[in-house]
Amino acid sequence: MVWKEYPLEIKKYFDICDLYIDDMLKHKPVPDYVLEAFNKIKEWAWKQGQ
16 A cells, blocks of 8 residues: 555654654664654554555
8 A cells, every 4th residue: 555645643753753863863862752753653654564
């Protein structure tokens, strides 16, 4: 299945993570709410089979 647009809740989590993606890729510390948002995205993607 191809998504043309993410669900609103998931898009909100992407917006949170976008600000910290460089720090996350460099394994720098990020706020807990960013990790929670990232894990929500991961969980959603896993359920979609992606």
